[in-house]
Amino acid sequence: MAHFPPSFLDEVLARTDIVELIGRHVELKKSGSNYMGLCPFHHEKTPSFSVSPDKQLFYCFGCGKGGGAFQFLMEHDGYSFPEAVEYLAGKAGLELPQQQKADNGETARMQAGHQLLARVAALYARVLHSEQGKRAMAYLAERGLPREVIRRYGLGFAPGVHGFLERQLGTDSRARSLLEQVGLVVPGRHGRTERFRDRLMFPIRDRRGNIVGFGGRLLGQGEPKYLNSAESPWFHKSRLLYGFSEHRDEIRRRRMLIVVEGYMDVLALAAHGLPVALAPLGTAIGEHQLRMIFRLHDAPVFCFDGDRAGRQAAWRALERMLPLLTAELSPRFLYLPDGEDPDSIVRSEGAQGLESRLQQAQTALQFWLKGLRLLAGSSPEGRARMARKADAMLAALTDDYLRQVWRQEVEKLTGVNLAMARRPAAGKPRAAGRTEALSELQERFLAGLMQEPRRFRRLPEVARHFFVDYNGVAKVYMRAFSIVEAAEDQNVDVAGQLLHEFPQQTEIARWVNQAPVPEMEFEYLCLAMEANYIRMKQRSMRGRLSLRESQALQMRLQHIERELRRLGEKIQETGELEYDEEGQGKHSHS
Ligand SMILES: [Zn+2]
Structure with missing residues (x-):
């Protein structure tokens, strides 16, 4: 663990303006001797997040989060302590003490990876805008993506030849090894191959804005159509959302978040003035990603294609989010008509068309009840099956109040008393006061x-x-x-x-x-x-x-x-x- 001399830390802090640092993410207004804004760590409608320029501290009266500049970077952007120190020292133009440079081998390796990935992204982008990228550009034009968006999100093109990256980035053993570590080059029996060839490339950033990997869409024939970077110390698919670092501040500012299924959906919405969409990286949305989403906004809309796969994905998303739901959160669900996705909707109906559909999105409870009703069908067996499923899903709800309300609703819907159904052997009515059984x-x-x-x-x-x-x-x-x-x-x-x-x-x-x-x-x-x-x-x-x-x-x-x-x-x-x-x-x- 890196250990910085206290005098060095003081120096870094003395040269850091916490109001400026936080002000890049949170809209702050002067109020007395402090600044106030909406807390980036919990959901609120009136500001209780204060920043003190005198003390160089932040504190939220709503959720109790507080600290100095280092803590803000750690909490808000996911830096480790040494990384936060290094980042602010760099900004302040301070050299790290010699000791730390030696200690920070791991940090240095991660940084070298980030730098390499950024260079690769720049290379791919250059190819896209060159003669070689013509076909990819034609595809993007056909999908209606303006050049401005293509540049802003750093799209690129990976040529269909092997050895491209090594030719461009050096063939010395250090560069080769790093290309392998970040998962771009795969050593194999038939020589070293590149993971991405003949693909339209979407750079994926972590929440600090570092490029950590890519999604690649095949332009020619073949499988798989979409391919992501392999898991690596830089790239953890289940902890990333496409568009997160690009859209985080805009989502907070507009109080609007749309979860979509694909990269192109995210970009199409941005092209139509809605830079507030996020997408998981080609897999079902997981709990970590849901937490990231709920931390950004309390009422995200989950937008799914209207086909069978979309319906299944929506139901899975609901199941995953049950343990996280509280009465303060109001996620909603929207199905698009069969054959449509958010991309096609904004292209045919514009942003307004999509926004008016978003208005009609169902609450999680409505969506749940509707799904259960489908499951139940009309037979008594179907109803029993449905009741069992409902019971299992209720058990996943950790918020007691929510569980009670949802239970009442589903009992109204089905006429089945779930608590009674669960213990037929007891055969006796429950004693008063025992409202909640053991799960x-x-x-x-x-x-x-x-x-x-x-x-x-x-x-x-x-x-x-x-x-x-x-x-x-x-x-x-x-x-x-x-x-x-x-x-x-x-x-x-x-x-x-x-x-x-x-x-x-x-x-x-x-x-x-x-x-x-x-x-x-x-x-x-x-x-x-x-x-x-x-x-x-x-x-x-x-x-x-x-x-x-x-x-x-x-x-x-x-x-x-x-x-x-x-x-x-x-x-x-x-x-x-x-x-x-x-x-x-x-x-x-x-
Ligand atoms: Zn707070």
């Missing part, structure tokens, strides 16, 4: 533990904080830990002892008696519990977590989500995961 996830997690007490010993430390607070269950859960700790025997009868101590907690018997929880499922459940815990902690501690803590949590969450996907697929293959009511009804003796 299916919590239920199976606790069952898995009670059935195999040795599993307690494998739980991560954080498991003590898992949220199981329902009708006294938290107390039982905590007591279980101390029973296991005190016992010699790995397989101490935890459930028996708990039942003895808490005779009124009938859940304990239910857990032991329900369908056995297999190993793989239990692994899945633990991770899912931890993921929920992290999300809850992030929400409830918003603004009070240190940057390091919240980054650590975020990284752990990403790891968990990868593991969950992997396990989820495996479990589906083996058909082990059964959360439906039949399984419980059959095995439950309570």
Whole structure:
């Protein structure tokens, strides 16, 4: 970890004007001795974000984010601390202390990659505007993209020959190795090949505006039509959105964000005066990208093609965003007519045409209900299927209020009482006051533990904080830990002892008696519990977590989500995961 002398840091800060730095992203108005603006870190309609020129600090009275110039770059633009120092030192014309230059090998490597990628983008752009790029230019003209937009977004053309980049950028071993590392040249049995050939090139930037990779559209025949840079330390597809750094400030300023499916859609909208679109990089939109979107704007419109693929993509997007939804967010969904995309709409109807369609976009709740209605069809079986799906999706909502409202709506729609349907074996109406049952996830997690007490010993430390607070269950859960700790025997009868101590907690018997929880499922459940815990902690501690803590949590969450996907697929293959009511009804003796 780089360590800068405090005197050097002071010098950098002394030469930095935080008002100017922040003012490039946030519209600031003088108010007394401070400046005020709309907070770039949370959504608000009236300014509570203040910047003090005297203290050189920013602070948001709404979300509690605050700090100095380094922190702003770290929070807002994703710099690491050394990168933020280096950036501001560079701007101020200060040389880095000798020590740091040596320390920052990793930073230097990343920088060299960024510089190389920028040179490659410039090269591709030059080719596009030359004789060689004529065919690509003709394609762009046919798609109605003005030259001004082509230049502004740095489009280029990769010629259809091998060895182009190495001829242009040097053949020494260092340049060759870097071209490989950033994924532009692939060494193979038949020599070194270039990843992009005969393709129209879209440079992709990270949120700092560095070019980190490319999307390439094939102009001739062949597959795949679109190809992206390979994953590399520079290019993480699931963490990037096309148009993000170009459109971020405009999206905040206009309070308008349109999520589209393709690069050309983003550019077509920009060409028609709507530089407020973002697109994932050719894959389904993921949770990290959704977080980026919601941080920019609380009411993005997700715009999908009207065909079957578009409908599926929309439904997947909804499923992915459920854990993130809160009452403060109002994402909306728009289907275009079959055969149309945003590009074709703005070309035939202009920006106004698209904007009036955007007005008619559905709320997430409307969209969800409509999708469920389609799923239900008219048969009773269809309705049951739909109710089960609805229940599973409700469980993914982490905002309790939202979940309650959505549940009421779907029950109105179907006439099915979801909470009742879930526990037919109980057969009794719920006691008053028990409005929220344990979620299916919590239920199976606790069952898995009670059935195999040795599993307690494998739980991560954080498991003590898992949220199981329902009708006294938290107390039982905590007591279980101390029973296991005190016992010699790995397989101490935890459930028996708990039942003895808490005779009124009938859940304990239910857990032991329900369908056995297999190993793989239990692994899945633990991770899912931890993921929920992290999300809850992030929400409830918003603004009070240190940057390091919240980054650590975020990284752990990403790891968990990868593991969950992997396990989820495996479990589906083996058909082990059964959360439906039949399984419980059959095995439950309570
Ligand atoms: Zn704020």
